[in-house]
Amino acid sequence: MIDAIPMGETLYELAIVVLIVFGLFFTFVSAMGVLRLPDIYSRAHTASQTDTLGAGLALAAVALALGWQQATVYTVLLLFFVFITNPTAAHAIARSAAESGIEPWTKDSESEEGESK
Amino acid sequence: MAAERVLVPLSDTVTVRQTVGYAVQSGLESGEELHCHLVVALPHEADLPESRQLTEEAAELLSKAKNWVREDAGSASVTVETSLLGTDEYLFGPRDFAGAFDDYAKEHDIDTVILDPEYQPGATAQMLQSIERELDAVGLAYDEAPVERPARHERLVGDGTEHFDRLFATFWISYAFYLVLGDPTYWFDLVTGAAVAGIVSVSLAHITFTFPLDRVQSPIRTVRFAFYIPYLIYEIVKANLAISIVILRPSMPIDPTMARVNARVRSGLPLLALANSITLTPGTLTVRADDQRLIVHTLIPSAREDLFDGALERAVRFVFHGREAAAIATPRERGDTEVLGGDDR
Numbered sequence: 001m002i003d004a005i006p007m008g009e010t011l012y013e014l015a016i017v018v019l020i021v022f023g024l025f026f027t028f029v030s031a032m033g034v035l036r037l038p039d040i041y042s043r044a045h046t047a048s049q050t051d052t053l054g055a056g057l058a059l060a061a062v063a064l065a066l067g068w069q070q071a072t073v074y075t076v077l078l079l080f081f082v083f084i085t086n087p088t089a090a091h092a093i094a095r096s097a098a099e100s101g102i103e104p105w106t107k108d109s110e111s112e113e114g115e116s117k
Numbered sequence: 118m119a120a121e122r123v124l125v126p127l128s129d130t131v132t133v134r135q136t137v138g139y140a141v142q143s144g145l146e147s148g149e150e151l152h153c154h155l156v157v158a159l160p161h162e163a164d165l166p167e168s169r170q171l172t173e174e175a176a177e178l179l180s181k182a183k184n185w186v187r188e189d190a191g192s193a194s195v196t197v198e199t200s201l202l203g204t205d206e207y208l209f210g211p212r213d214f215a216g217a218f219d220d221y222a223k224e225h226d227i228d229t230v231i232l233d234p235e236y237q238p239g240a241t242a243q244m245l246q247s248i249e250r251e252l253d254a255v256g257l258a259y260d261e262a263p264v265e266r267p268a269r270h271e272r273l274v275g276d277g278t279e280h281f282d283r284l285f286a287t288f289w290i291s292y293a294f295y296l297v298l299g300d301p302t303y304w305f306d307l308v309t310g311a312a313v314a315g316i317v318s319v320s321l322a323h324i325t326f327t328f329p330l331d332r333v334q335s336p337i338r339t340v341r342f343a344f345y346i347p348y349l350i351y352e353i354v355k356a357n358l359a360i361s362i363v364i365l366r367p368s369m370p371i372d373p374t375m376a377r378v379n380a381r382v383r384s385g386l387p388l389l390a391l392a393n394s395i396t397l398t399p400g401t402l403t404v405r406a407d408d409q410r411l412i413v414h415t416l417i418p419s420a421r422e423d424l425f426d427g428a429l430e431r432a433v434r435f436v437f438h439g440r441e442a443a444a445i446a447t448p449r450e451r452g453d454t455e456v457l458g459g460d461d462r
Contacts, residue, residue, distance in 0.1 A: 029361040041414045042373050045402050053357045073297055087396030094404040104373055
């Protein structure tokens with residue numbers, strides 16, 4: 001935890017803002033990825049993973065903003081569970097896609113017919 | 118058929134005695150003479166000190182089983198051979214066990230394998246995929262012994278200290294979690310927390326921990342896991358940046374491929390930790406985990422290279438087995454990697 005008092009309020013707030021900005025950035029990239037990537041497997045990458053860091057950084061910013069209190073503990077726990085459940089969900093999606101027999105998009109399939117654009 | 122040759126893999130289960138009995142009985146029915154091969158397949162890392170005890174237990178089980186065969190055979194002519202498998206190689210998961218049985222069967226001209234329905238190789242190896250399927254895959258004929266067995270939970274109740282350890286661990290973990298959510302200084306929360314943790318531990322202890330806990334190792338693993346988390350976060354941030362750059366570039370230079378990695382971690386919790394970590398790291402996504410064969414979808418080449426370098430695998434080995442276990446060859450050096458798909462599909 002960053003100590004608020006000796007470092008000054010501004011630095012503390014700056015840390016929160018930086019975390020939020022990065023969180024937003026990764027969430028934005030995640031959304032971009034879902035839109036731009038070609039197939040379900042590669043979309044599952046960004047939908048879950050970039051989002052994990054986006055949500056993670058935002059939650060870290062919330063924890064900093066709340067300071068040292070009970071709700072912060074909940075936020076950290078939330079962070080922890082997001083980090084466990086997110087890959088599990090991504091794996092479930094990818095696995096069911098594989099079991100339904102969806103072929104992953106490759107560089108070659110683009111030149112042929114541009115499969116699932 | 119003059120002589121019937123059967124292979125009986127043994128493990129310490131409640132039904133092992135009946136399985137041996139069935140093997141002898143059915144073997145004598147179909148042939149005049151019976152060659153009974155009793156084997157115990159040891160799980161990986163038999164040379165570690167903690168596994169030495171396992172080896173001794175295996176030898177004991179073999180000698181006990183030998184006596185059972187003599188008992189059941191009576192006056193019929195039965196030859197018994199016992200053997201320990203997997204002492205000089207690493208056996209991971211059912212596929213390796215099936216392979217080891219197959220090698221043994223070829224060497225000794227075995228007709229069938231008599232399988233114990235409760236068969237669990239080693240004390241801790243957890244089965245994700247059944248050994249039956251793997252035996253089918255290697256083309257080895259097997260016969261499952263018809264046994265009567267008590268329900269699984271009774272066996273767990275029967276094992277005193279192990280059961281207590283699970284209860285103890287589940288109780289304190291759930292109690293701690295309850296108090297984190299509640300107020301540890303408020304008497305009401307302390308009392309209700311104890312009650313809830315009691316109910317949770319009694320009803321869920323044997324589900325939470327499907328492997329035997331170790332009083333020394335388990336806390337140490339928890340501490341090592343705490344070291345693992347910052348490393349994992351560093352890896353996640355690093356990979357996230359790499360992926361973000363790729364996505365934001367207008368040309369989007371992605372190269373999605375399926376890759377297969379044979380991970381050298383034990384099934385169950387270590388495998389879960391590894392598969393989850395791989396998925397958490399952007400650019401790699403675990404699609405399937407058939408025991409130690411992980412099918413991973415990789416988005417960009419650099420993520421694939423990292424995967425084949427096996428840094429996460431080493432880290433997970435460090436968490437569960439300590440520092441010496443972490444120093445193993447990379448999957449690439451072991452030849453455990455393979456890029457799937459492409460033209461051969």
